[in-house]
Amino acid sequence: MREVVVLGVGMHPFGRYLDKGLGDLAEVAVLAALRDANVPAKDIQVAYVGNSIGGLITGQEGIRAQTILGSFGFGGIPMVNVENACCTASTAFRGVWLEIASGLYDVGLAVGVEKMFLEDRARTISALISVSDIRLSKLGMQFVGEAAMRCSRYMRKNGGTKEDLALVAVKNTYNASLNPYAYRNKAYTLEEILGSPLIANPLHLYMTSSIADGAAAAVLCTKEVAERYGGKPPVTIAACALRSGRYREFDPLDSDEVPSTITLTAQDAYAQAGMEPKDIDVAEVHDAMSPIELISCEDLGFCKKGEGIPFLKEGRTKISGDMPINTSGGLCGRGHPIGATGIAQVAEIIWQLRGEAGKRQVANPKVGMCEDSGGVLVDGDNAAFTNIILKR
């Protein structure tokens, strides 16, 4: 396997764009990534497009990549359409990584794009529940309810209050307020968060991610090819791991003996990179429901089991802390256009490693991680898990 680098990233700001389609959103992100990489469009040899619910939102199944990228001139090259719930974009990213790592191609494009805001709100909600196992979600057990149960269980076991859990959203909406690509770009106080509507106890509205329209793109290539373009310093993909959820003979959410699939996927990534949790300087962690960030920090090995709340309250996960988490604002702050999120995480880490994160800049990070998990299985775990480690 060859070493693969990220040469450029680009985003369409996450937000509400009723007049824009998937092609419009993707075009902005892709052209920004190509400019950032200093790579002409004609040099792209392979492309993966991640999109999760476009089939139900737009009616276009089958050839989403070709219609989206074709709308601004791409064609002829191999294109693969992938889905994987909230790991959709990171799965697209992994696909391009593999095409290049294998030796098949030298330069590729990974795109994640999602359109969620419609005049017809019911259509979005109906499409959104299709990202989890519909046998479960049609019974009314949706993302928020499942996460609320996990949070309640976490507090029962480890102590902590709803106020403690809400502090994740205080941190992340503050970070988002510094991020020009974020949708929810206002720093909310603890009072505002706990004053927002209660969705599923202990989760209030501002502790959950917002639907959004958006796109993110990354240009990947080999180290040798990167030199040819003479652009910004390339960032190496040290690991790219993927797993699916397990059905439960075990109880991954309430046991310290059985590692969660987030932990197993991170272990895959650490092994691939030859690293340990202490080697990670900055991380984007999947916080579709913001308190889950605490549990994931434990699962990723950033702090000990059960110590997520003190880890947060000591300020260690702030931009100025020793283990900054979700400097972008995370899913809760930046917004969560499902099929775009995974590559938006990559973009944030690339900007951090290059020192381009502006007011969100962490002091001199060398290694960053992007963790995603998505979908909920009947009687099981989440459905898809990815873990990407990037280093400069």
Place this chain on the structure above:
Amino acid sequence: MREVVVLGVGMHPFGRYLDKGLGDLAEVAVLAALRDANVPAKDIQVAYVGNSIGGLITGQEGIRAQTILGSFGFGGIPMVNVENACCTASTAFRGVWLEIASGLYDVGLAVGVEKMFLEDRARTISALISVSDIRLSKLGMQFVGEAAMRCSRYMRKNGGTKEDLALVAVKNTYNASLNPYAYRNKAYTLEEILGSPLIANPLHLYMTSSIADGAAAAVLCTKEVAERYGGKPPVTIAACALRSGRYREFDPLDSDEVPSTITLTAQDAYAQAGMEPKDIDVAEVHDAMSPIELISCEDLGFCKKGEGIPFLKEGRTKISGDMPINTSGGLCGRGHPIGATGIAQVAEIIWQLRGEAGKRQVANPKVGMCEDSGGVLVDGDNAAFTNIILKR
């Protein structure tokens, strides 16, 4: 890149199964492939699931692989959900090939599955048009109309009659009548075919592929690992090529100067395999509308440009001919559950190369090809193209 082999294949017979879901169909194909490969399910390290319209048919987007394979016990391993119109299953097959060729995994599973027959016929038709660019298909220009125009243009340029074109369906429905996995398993006479309803001149009903429910699966591994299982002789993947369609500055359908994307994809595959058209002993060729087989035989280099009709009428593409095409019955005879077709082609070629094709067996073939193309782009080519070469 490492050499990858196909160790086992399996299918759920294509047909009309109102009481079966995607999981039921896939389970039969997957368990058959595992038995055929002599590989226990627990040894599968990575899986790709191809499905084209399940989002619109079942309401399940995002995590189709996890819900389908999870319904009979798979979990924990990396799973990728892919779409690519009629190349969906072949794209899934290519994904697993790449995972193993790259060195990342040793044993993998590729699955293609589609559910098309519903009590609600309108839902299937609505989903079906979503496989082409919906900007085109919503204007009424669907697969059949597009193919009919290509056929008319072909006859205007090269001569030939509707009767000549219908002979492809005579051959392929005869082949299908010998195939226990085929849906349309009756040999139709020329009179019956031309007596079937006219859909879009010159195409009559029996010259078009039928919608169907079905699944196909393949177990892939490295050559070394294959020996460990001591099953049937492994078949080597000599090439696995993928392209997307091009928007037209050129006119690929009416020009001998500009090669079609089918030709370009085949050239990729021939180069990868170090082969020429004359090295292919048997081929499955995408004939969603059966006369397109003639044009594709020319594009693949099996006969000269404009000579598809004499090539057919001389009997060269029959099972007993020197270049047997669609011994399975092809899409027209076997049926065309969109997301399953590509791996059904692979299964047929594997059976041919192993001498297991029963009454359809070609005399001692050593190399076989699977060609697919699917989706139609606005003002362009088809959307996705694959070409797989297998050798024993």
